[in-house]
Amino acid sequence: QVQLVESGGGLVKPGGSLRLSCAASGFTFSDYYMSWIRQAPGKGLEWVSYISNSDTKYFADSVRGRFTISRDNAKNSLYLEMNSLRAEDTAMYYCARGTWFGEFYFDYWGQGTLVTVSS
Amino acid sequence: EVLLTQSPATLSLSPGERATLSCRASQSISSYVAWYQQKPGQAPRLLIYDTAKRATGIPARFSGSGSGTDFTLTISNLEPEDFAVYYCQQRSSWPLFGPGTKVDIK
Numbered sequence: 001q002v003q004l005v006e007s008g009g010g011l012v013k014p015g016g017s018l019r020l021s022c023a024a025s026g027f028t029f030s031d032y033y034m035s036w037i038r039q040a041p042g043k044g045l046e047w048v049s050y051i052s053n054s055d056t057k058y059f060a061d062s063v064r065g066r067f068t069i070s071r072d073n074a075k076n077s078l079y080l081e082m083n084s085l086r087a088e089d090t091a092m093y094y095c096a097r098g099t100w101f102g103e104f105y106f107d108y109w110g111q112g113t114l115v116t117v118s119s
Numbered sequence: 120e121v122l123l124t125q126s127p128a129t130l131s132l133s134p135g136e137r138a139t140l141s142c143r144a145s146q147s148i149s150s151y152v153a154w155y156q157q158k159p160g161q162a163p164r165l166l167i168y169d170t171a172k173r174a175t176g177i178p179a180r181f182s183g184s185g186s187g188t189d190f191t192l193t194i195s196n197l198e199p200e201d202f203a204v205y206y207c208q209q210r211s212s213w214p215l216f217g218p219g220t221k222v223d224i225k
Contacts, residue, residue: 035214037214044206044216044217044218044219045155045163045206045208045216046216047213047214047215047216050214058213060213094162094163099165099168101168101169101172102151102168102169102210104210104213104214105153105165105168105208105210106155106163106165106214107165107174107175109162109163109164110162111161111162112162
């Protein structure tokens, strides 16, 4: 069955960096578009970044220039490199798979990894 | 830039009742709307896409409708497991989620 497992979250100081990983299994990872979506504590969902199966990348305005998305199809893994972190980046970060009927619909999600930015 | 609003913010209903959730866009987004269900401590689950198409494994009591700027998720005959937060999402441009509607037990 499809599984997405995020890791790499934790407590980081403002201005710091963190690298999130998402391990995928149960499907042909290289065929699918993938995204990172975050949710601040008690708040709604915010799309963060997208990478296509041909390495096209998009970012939300709130993270562009600070975050980088990448994938390693040989390792069935998705990554989010986060730099210059701010308090407002504090959130649960989910990796999510884009659907075959629309790359910006999300049919499978991981359980998330929590990032806390605080001094 | 498209904005999404959802109403009501909270809907208090009893099991067996019908839930009608609204999602409104600030400009036309064609039929590119999805609905997700999120329970506490869990990731969201895709229910509906392209306004009215049920995702794999979603019960028939969930249905979607609408077009242009106004969209509705209807849950007929609420089951105990349906009490959750529901988000609409548009994909006509960058993915954008609405603020959510909480369906709680009356």
